[in-house]
Amino acid sequence: MIKDFSVVIAGGGSTFTPGIVMMMLENSDRFPMRELKLYDNDGDRQAVLGEALEILLKEQAPDLKFSYTTDPEEAFTDVDFVMAHIRVGKYEMREQDEKIPLKYGVVGQETCGPGGIAYGMRSITGMLEIIDHMETYSPDAWMLNYSNPAAIVAEACRVMRPDSKVLNICDMPVGTLRRMSQIIDKKPDELEVSYFGLNHFGWWTSVKDKESGHEYLDEIKEYVAENGYLTQVEVDTQHMDESWQATHKKAKDLLAIEPRFLPNTYLKYYFYPDYEVGTSNAAFTRANEVMAGREKDVFTAARNIIEKGTAVDGGFHIDSHASFIVDLARAIALNAKERMLLIVENNGAIANFDDDAMVEVPCIVGSGGPEPLAQGKIPEFERALMLQQVTVEKLVVQAYIEGSYQKLWQALSLSKIVPSAGVAKELLDDLIEVNKGYWPELK
Numbered sequence: 145m146i147k148d149f150s151v152v153i154a155g156g157g158s159t160f161t162p163g164i165v166m167m168m169l170e171n172s173d174r175f176p177m178r179e180l181k182l183y184d185n186d187g188d189r190q191a192v193l194g195e196a197l198e199i200l201l202k203e204q205a206p207d208l209k210f211s212y213t214t215d216p217e218e219a220f221t222d223v224d225f226v227m228a229h230i231r232v233g234k235y236e237m238r239e240q241d242e243k244i245p246l247k248y249g250v251v252g253q254e255t256c257g258p259g260g261i262a263y264g265m266r267s268i269t270g271m272l273e274i275i276d277h278m279e280t281y282s283p284d285a286w287m288l289n290y291s292n293p294a295a296i297v298a299e300a301c302r303v304m305r306p307d308s309k310v311l312n313i314c315d316m317p318v319g320t321l322r323r324m325s326q327i328i329d330k331k332p333d334e335l336e337v338s339y340f341g342l343n344h345f346g347w348w349t350s351v352k353d354k355e356s357g358h359e360y361l362d363e364i365k366e367y368v369a370e371n372g373y374l375t376q377v378e379v380d381t382q383h384m385d386e387s388w389q390a391t392h393k394k395a396k397d398l399l400a401i402e403p404r405f406l407p408n409t410y411l412k413y414y415f416y417p418d419y420e421v422g423t424s425n426a427a428f429t430r431a432n433e434v435m436a437g438r439e440k441d442v443f444t445a446a447r448n449i450i451e452k453g454t455a456v457d458g459g460f461h462i463d464s465h466a467s468f469i470v471d472l473a474r475a476i477a478l479n480a481k482e483r484m485l486l487i488v489e490n491n492g493a494i495a496n497f498d499d500d501a502m503v504e505v506p507c508i509v510g511s512g513g514p515e516p517l518a519q520g521k522i523p524e525f526e527r528a529l530m531l532q533q534v535t536v537e538k539l540v541v542q543a544y545i546e547g548s549y550q551k552l553w554q555a556l557s558l559s560k561i562v563p564s565a566g567v568a569k570e571l572l573d574d575l576i577e578v579n580k581g582y583w584p585e586l587k
């Protein structure tokens with residue numbers, strides 16, 4: 145029996161909130177809701193989206209109970225799912241994460257290298273906070289988390305909240321599968337993949353037709369070798385800006401280094417950091433691009449809706465690509481045994497990789513949570529790269545817990561995209577300075 149769900153979106157002021165709410169409305173036959181709440185610790189930011197969504201929902205889903213709040217008890221009481229997309233430090237700090245490394249000629253990226261490490265040190269606190277709210281007020285609820293940096297957040301959950309019902313998921317493989325399906329003229333849900341790696345650090349080893357079992361890997365590789373994942377048609381509601389197009393294209397060079405598998409686009413930061421820095425504009429990074437683009441568009445649309453008092457012809461767009469979140473919620477709620485890529489503790493899924501590493505692999509998701517599927521042994525090239533990267537992530541979490549300057553310095557020095565321990569130390573000192581109040585104190 146399908147019941148009507150109660151959902152809270154944590155990070156209600158996120159640029160993704162309106163698109164995800166619209167997506168949930170579109171999927172209301174598959175995922176009926178009785179109540180939807182927004183929760184954020186920045187009341188003013190959230191209120192803009194909250195007020196606009198209130199108008200929209202009155203028009204489009206009058207029976208759905210809707211509210212927005214900064215009060216944890218109100219937000220987290222009586223919910224079945226917490227959909228979490230918080231950004232601790234908001235865009236102001238993303239900008240720092242990107243610009244400080246660039247000062248040293250190092251890649252400045254939201255989730256990779258020093259930027260990802262800095263963001264991770266901020267995110268852990270916010271994530272623990274909302275996990276604890278969920279467990280206090282709705283102990284049976286599940287959190288579907290896509291707050292970044294997901295790899296570090298997932299490792300922090302493994303170590304600090306091992307029994308919490310938190311599922312960490314990323315949309316990059318979902319978006320890239322859409323592109324692959326476009327290349328071979330199929331629908332994403334007609335395909336079944338095998339994949340191994342860490343979050344933002346992995347490879348597809350198989351892309352098969354679900355029904356016939358036909359393997360499309362070679363056909364897709366042939367296309368990617370020429371064009372990367374750049375396709376002609378709009379296949380993705382996210383990842384469309386010019387900088388993203390360059391990223392899709394760069395997959396061509398990632399395939400060249402490892403022609404056996406199809407690469408995750410994020411590998412470009414690790415394999416071509418010189419290219420990345422060379423093509424970056426240190427005065428206008430991705431954070432600036434998003435602030436001038438997605439953030440401005442979403443908040444302008446919200447203000448227009450509020451001003452007009454109606455969302456008819458209003459500018460919120462459905463984020464259809466986010467429907468994987470509904471797939472995941474349904475899999476849990478209805479024991480649907482859906483096959484999805486999730487970030488989980490390895491425990492043998494990758495046979496020749498550490499049991500306690502948080503890896504990204506296909507899982508079967510039912511009401512008991514995810515069951516990782518065995519991906520066999522991986523080649524030594526990928527294994528070595530992954531071990532280096534997962535150790536960076538583990539050191540960050542240890543540094544956070546122990547308040548250890550030394551461990552964070554080691555994490556930065558070990559990161560493949562930081563050239564030396566000397567640069568790592570200078571970077572660390574700068575990052576500590578701007579992250580005052582966000583990071584635990586390091587000794």
Ligand code: NAD
Nearest residue numbers: 155157158159160185186229230231270290291292314315
């Ligand atoms: P955003 O800054 O627009 O929104 C984040 C919101 O979180 C802000 O309103 C902020 O006030 C709020 N917030 C910060 N700390 C909080 C806390 N402790 N408690 C409650 N709310 C808090 O950011 P965005 O660009 O919309 O992205 C949101 C998040 O989603 C980011 O972490 C981003 O990296 C992530 N994301 C992940 C994926 C994925 O594939 N996993 C895809 C897209 C975005």
Ligand code: G6P
Nearest residue numbers: 254292314315316382383430434
């Ligand atoms: C992809 C990744 C996310 C990341 C997002 C950044 O979807 O999987 O983890 O947050 O890109 O996109 P942005 O448009 O904010 O640079």
Ligand code: MN
Nearest residue numbers: 294314315316
């Ligand atoms: Mn991601």
